[in-house]
Amino acid sequence: MSDAAKKKTGKGELRETIVIIVQALLIALVFRTFAFEPFSIPTASMQSNLMIGDYILASKYSYGYSRYSLPYSEVPWNGRIMGNAPQRGDIAVIRPVPQSENYVKRVIGLPGDEVQMIDGRLTINGETVPREEVGTTVDRDSTGVDIPVTEYRETLPNGVSYVTQEISDNAQFDNTGVYTVPPGHYFMMGDNRDRSLDSRSLSSVGYVPFENFVGKAQWRFFSIQDNIPPWQIWRWPGNVRFDRMFTSVYQ
Template sequence: MSVADKSEKKSGGLGETVSVIVQALLLALVIRTLFFQPFSIPSGSMRPTLLEGDYLFVTKWAYGYSRYSLPFGPNLFPGRIWGSEPARGDVVVFKFPPDPSVDYIKRVVGLPGDKIQMKGGQLFINDVAVPRTKVGQIDNPDITEQNRPVDVYRETLPNGVSYDTLDLTPNGIGDDTREFIVPEGHYFMMGDNRDNSSDSRFSVGYVPADNLVGRANIIFFSIAGGASPLEIWKWPSEMRPSRLLSFVH
């Protein structure tokens, strides 16, 4: 084999490697943009449903696509395409309206046109109290972030979706609010950790439909103690096996 042949073969091998890498990156970009996006839980606002250290997949096609479906949010087209409305009770990742560079995750409790209000710690939708039943207490700091038992209440929305909420502080600042009327094209979001959630009652405000990123779907990994998934040596003591591959409700 001549020197030229060896050089051509070597060059071809490098070219093939680069081509495979580029194709893999493009495929990953397409999957992340159109289908699934990984997301890590950054705060305790959705406890006990979601915990810090949960890693989940968000389904991007659930509500169609907007500029925020794309990495870095380029303004390539207005509104949403192939859009559909989230259901009441969906757990949704969205862009924080005052600063779209920040991702939030909350539960949809109010749809366009709804009247939303908290009275004595109970959620009211269109002047009707959402059924709220105390189901017990949780005495586990990994779930509640509290070194004491915390009351747990089960809420059931008008469409039948049920979920647990934490009541850290009776008569807390968010337990009694003014009446909110959700504008068209917007949604009212709340965290399940009612006394420790910055949501539509406070700084988040009404969330425009364009800001929706996707619906939380399945937890694929979970680790406690502020550990990173890359710290494999901490898995035996900090990983939460019971949460792996569990659906978000």
């Protein structure tokens, strides 16, 4: 083969490689924009269901699409298309109105609901949500502070059941007034009740508009202790929580 032919072949292979890379990047962008987006869990607010260092995939299509579902929320577009209403008990990625970053919380109150905390007990529309004590454990927050907690299995009116954690029944948001959820909004709470900043704080999170839902949390695909960066592969031994990988967030 002549030098000219070799150069032509080399250019053709380089062009083909570039095309493959561009196609792969486009597929990844479309996947992230319209199908699933990864998120990390940096705080203790959803423990022990979602632990610090869990990495999850949230489905964009579950609730339809708004500007908060897109990679750039600054897009001048209001409303939601192909929207499916969140269900009570869903774990959702949201963008609270006063905040500039995403939160992960559980849907507790639907539009029109009346939600209140009385002595650490959740009430919805005047009815106390059943809870059953399941044991005690130690909860560690993002600063490494360990606190004994009691775990309860809480069951919402639609039958969705999950485990909550309480340091006590007399913490800051364990006794509140009645929150009346406005039309088109949702009341969100963390499962780690005394270590969660959520809709109970109207000034920090408050009622979340449907438009501000990013996606529905679906699966854990990776989990590592103490927020260790996942690229530090040499620290994986003894720190990766293999039993939490590739599992549903609703287990």
